[in-house]
Amino acid sequence: MIGRGGSRLGGVLGILGSLLMVLAGILLLPLLVVALDGAWGDGSIAAAFAIPAGISMAAGIALRSLFGSATPSVSQAMLVCALAWFVLSAFGAVPFVLATGADFVDAYFETVSGFTTTGITMFTGLDGMPRSILFWRALTQWVGGLGILTFFLAITAQVPGAHRLYRAETHKVESGRPIPGMAHTVRFLWLLYGAFTTAVVLGLQLSGLSLFDSVCHAFTAVATGGFSPYDASIGHYVAVGLPHYRAVEYILIGGMLLGGTSFMVHYKVIRGRPGSLFRGLEMRLWWSLIIGLTGVVLLERFLSGSFGAFERELRTCLFQVVSILTTTGFATRDIGSPFFGTVARLMFLVMMVVGGCTGSTGGGIKVLRVGVLGKLAGRELRRLVIPRRALSRAIVDGKLLSPAEAYRTSALFFAWVVLLLVGGSVTAFLSDHGALSSFSGMCSALGNIGPCYIPAPEMGALHPGVKLLYVVGMVAGRLEILPVLLLFSRRAWRG
Numbered sequence: 176m177i178g179r180g181g182s183r184l185g186g187v188l189g190i191l192g193s194l195l196m197v198l199a200g201i202l203l204l205p206l207l208v209v210a211l212d213g214a215w216g217d218g219s220i221a222a223a224f225a226i227p228a229g230i231s232m233a234a235g236i237a238l239r240s241l242f243g244s245a246t247p248s249v250s251q252a253m254l255v256c257a258l259a260w261f262v263l264s265a266f267g268a269v270p271f272v273l274a275t276g277a278d279f280v281d282a283y284f285e286t287v288s289g290f291t292t293t294g295i296t297m298f299t300g301l302d303g304m305p306r307s308i309l310f311w312r313a314l315t316q317w318v319g320g321l322g323i324l325t326f327f328l329a330i331t332a333q334v335p336g337a338h339r340l341y342r343a344e345t346h347k348v349e350s351g352r353p354i355p356g357m358a359h360t361v362r363f364l365w366l367l368y369g370a371f372t373t374a375v376v377l378g379l380q381l382s383g384l385s386l387f388d389s390v391c392h393a394f395t396a397v398a399t400g401g402f403s404p405y406d407a408s409i410g411h412y413v414a415v416g417l418p419h420y421r422a423v424e425y426i427l428i429g430g431m432l433l434g435g436t437s438f439m440v441h442y443k444v445i446r447g448r449p450g451s452l453f454r455g456l457e458m459r460l461w462w463s464l465i466i467g468l469t470g471v472v473l474l475e476r477f478l479s480g481s482f483g484a485f486e487r488e489l490r491t492c493l494f495q496v497v498s499i500l501t502t503t504g505f506a507t508r509d510i511g512s513p514f515f516g517t518v519a520r521l522m523f524l525v526m527m528v529v530g531g532c533t534g535s536t537g538g539g540i541k542v543l544r545v546g547v548l549g550k551l552a553g554r555e556l557r558r559l560v561i562p563r564r565a566l567s568r569a570i571v572d573g574k575l576l577s578p579a580e581a582y583r584t585s586a587l588f589f590a591w592v593v594l595l596l597v598g599g600s601v602t603a604f605l606s607d608h609g610a611l612s613s614f615s616g617m618c619s620a621l622g623n624i625g626p627c628y629i630p631a632p633e634m635g636a637l638h639p640g641v642k643l644l645y646v647v648g649m650v651a652g653r654l655e656i657l658p659v660l661l662l663f664s665r666r667a668w669r670g
Contacts, residue, residue: 185242190255190340191262192238197327198263199232202270204314205307208387212306220274220305227269234266250661252340257658259323260650264290267315271298274308280639287646289315290323291653292536294401294504294625295645297635301406306387309404313391319653320398320434320536321368328358329365364438367445368536372397375430382422384412396430399536401504401625408506409494424490427505428497435501435531436461455572456550457532457543464529464542468522469496475516499526502538504625511628520628524615527622528591538623538652540591547571547584590656594621598648605638616641620648 205224214220247255264286271282281297288295289312301309318326324340375393380386388404395402405411409427412420433441440458443451452458472492476482491507495515498505508514510523530539550569569576598617602608608616612628616637619627629637651659 186247186251187254187258188238189242189244190247190251191259192235192240192242193244194255194259194263194323194327195231195235195238195266197235198266199228199235201314201318202228202231202267205270205311208307208310214305214307220307223270223273224307224311226273227266230269231266247340253658253661255340256324257650257654257662260287260290260653261646263323267311270308270311274305280642281635284642284646285312286315287649288625289400289402290319291623291649292316292319292395292398292400292502292538293620293623293649293652294395295619295627295634295649296402296625296631297642299406299632299635301404302411304404306404309391310387312402313394313400313404316398316400316402317372317394320400321364325361325364329361363442367438367441368397371430371433375426375433378426378429379423382419382426383417384423392427393430396427396503396505397434397536399431399434399501399503399531399538401498403505406631410507413507421490424494424507428494431497431501431503431505434503435497435535435537437532437534439534440532456546460546461532461542464500464526465493465496468500468526469493471522472496472515472519475518476514479516495523496526499523499624499626500529500537501531501535502527502622502624506626510626511630520611523626524618527615527618527624527627528595530622530624540588540622544584544587547576547581548588550576551581551585587655591621594648594651594656598644601644602637602641605641617645617648620645621652623649623652 202224206221209215209221209224264283267286267290268279268282271277271285272279275282275298277285277297284295285297287293288297294316298304328340372393375396376386376389379389379392384392391402391404392409394400401408403409403411407414409424412423417423436452437457440451453462469489469492472495473488476488476492482488491514494505494507495510497503499510510520515523526539528540529545530541531537533541533543547569550571554569568578569581595614595617598621599610599614602613602616603610606613608629615627616629619625647659
């Protein structure tokens with residue numbers, strides 16, 4: 176086999192082949208919806224999934240046969256991680272092309288947006304699309320919620336160098352593993368993830384949603400992705416007069432919080448430590464942000480003079496704050512509508528950058544890192560009034576913050592700022608959108624959030640260069656930049 180003991184490219188392609196074989200199985204799952212809908216008579220719908228599944232399986236077998244499955248090095252694992260999100264999305268885009276007639280760039284964008292749980296959509300007219308396609312959109316987000324490689328490791332018994340693949344995709348999480356052993360950790364995470372999803376499905380069904388709507392929205396709520404089968408998102412249920420639409424919104428708030436909160440915290444709660452929900456720098460800041468930002472948006476509504484019933488106003492503001500801060504992107508109101516004032520719109524941009532907790536399905540810089548940056552800023556202020564010899568390193572949750580972690584957090588934040596500026600500038604240069612809209616577009620992509628101040632119907636009209644830049648931004652945001660930058664390193668690819 177070419178890959179054994181050979182070049183790094185061979186090792187990367189061998190593992191990529193295994194991932195393509197798994198993707199082939201995932202691509203067949205929407206056929207269950209085709210069968211339930213009795214749509215077998217329309218062979219084009221079934222073929223839209225069967226054809227890319229067959230191609231993905233054939234390509235996977237060919238790569239495995241040629242390059243084997245050697246144990247990857249650390250840099251190889253990171254290359255696999257970054258390359259997989261781009262390559263698998265290309266295969267996953269084919270159903271959109273065959274079933275909807277979308278051009279490949281838009282279909283590819285939609286698939287990357289799904290797998291990265293970003294939720295920016297190129298499509299309109301969702302209400303009239305085949306249900307199998309809508310299910311595929313939701314499924315991409317559910318699989319991508321905990322990560323493509325993590326899903327692969329969960330269903331594969333023995334994988335050479337599995338621990339390196341796991342760390343390549345979850346290198347951003349420094350909170351440790353909930354239980355000893357990588358294999359046990361991955362399976363526990365998916366078991367918990369599945370349990371949360373099932374609970375949301377049942378809650379939504381009890382609130383009056385159909386099984387299909389319940390599954391699609393549960394998939395994308397716990398994954399903090401935000402794809403909905405309707406153009407109006409969650410606002411659809413108010414429009415059609417669903418009697419228990421309030422219950423639907425509250426259940427989805429709960430589902431989004433489950434996904435946006437660290438799974439390490441969930442594990443501690445399950446083990447009988449409910450106080451973990453409110454202990455530590457990140458969790459204290461997490462709840463403070465949710466309560467404080469909801470209060471700010473609600474106060475601006477009150478001062479606007481158009482304040483309605485308190486429960487409705489509170490529910491609407493809380494839903495949107497949780498949706499944006501967890502980087503889900505569901506909407507009961509368009510964040511660019513007059514319902515939200517200038518302060519709320521600025522706060523939404525801040526939330527896009529902050530994102531969810533470490534070890535969650537949420538995107539963004541992460542709440543813990545914002546807390547760490549605050550600690551570092553406080554330490555620099557203390558340097559002005561305390562003798563240098565008496566000044567110690569910043570302390571986070573009772574532990575000294577290591578210089579390496581401080582440097583990494585600062586570097587990541589700097590990279591975020593640079594990419595936001597580049598993306599915003601390119602968007603403004605290649606479109607007629609203003610500064611705020613252009614900046615929010617890249618902010619949405621990099622933060623894996625979805626909503627922005629570019630109206631959804633206008634997303635499809637963006638320049639192809641902007642769309643591809645957002646594709647890179649979505650994957651970079653999902654993997655926290657480093658693995659994507661490694662793709663452009665010649666040294667990383669050398670054998």
